[in-house]
Amino acid sequence: MAGTPLTMPTGASCISAAQRPMWAASGPTMETRETRQLKHRAEGDSRIVPTHPELTRLLRDHLTDFGTTADGRLFGGVRGGELPTITYRRAWIRARQTALTAAEQASPLARRPYDLRHACVSTWLNGGVYPTQVAEWAGHGVDVLLRIYAKCVVGQDELARRRISEALLQG
Secondary structure, three states: OOOOOOOOOOEEEEOOHHHOOOEEOOEEOOOOOEEEEOOOOOOOOOOOOOOOHHHHHHHHHHHHHHOOOOOOOOOOOOOOOOOOHHHHHHHHHHHHHHHOOHHHHHOOOOOOOOHHHHHHHHHHHHOOOOHHHHHHHHOOOHHHHHHHHHHHOOOOHHHHHHHHHHHHHHO
16 A cells, blocks of 8 residues: 555545435436535545555546546546436446445445445454544544444454453563
8 A cells, every 4th residue: 555645635525314305206306416515524624545555556546547527536427526316226236236246236235335334344354453543544533433333333342352462471
């Protein structure tokens, strides 16, 4: 993961519970996206999040080949602006069909792109990354991180006992 960190735009297009579409006979009655800063972040704030070296290479190649949109987005719609949600959804469905077995496709596994965030944070925690570091990378407070993800940490009992023993022996 060496090298210069990738810097992504700090603005985000998020869907909040209050902004989810309200369906009427003629379709949605409100916008489905809310444009705002990341939660609990000041205007212009950013954070460094580690990525797998292969993903970093792919993103750098994409930036070299295509650059960003006028407003700094990595991917934009064909007519400019945001990439439409339906475009993400179609690509996600195709990716699941390519990567997953039929049984996995029928399951909730990676049902939505957002599920990758949960999988990533759970993997970091199960990999032994300190919760304070995971919270910083994920943009959570430690209290929120532990409340949401504590149940995802599995098989850590033996490792914890070994670390305690080692700490006592060193002290």
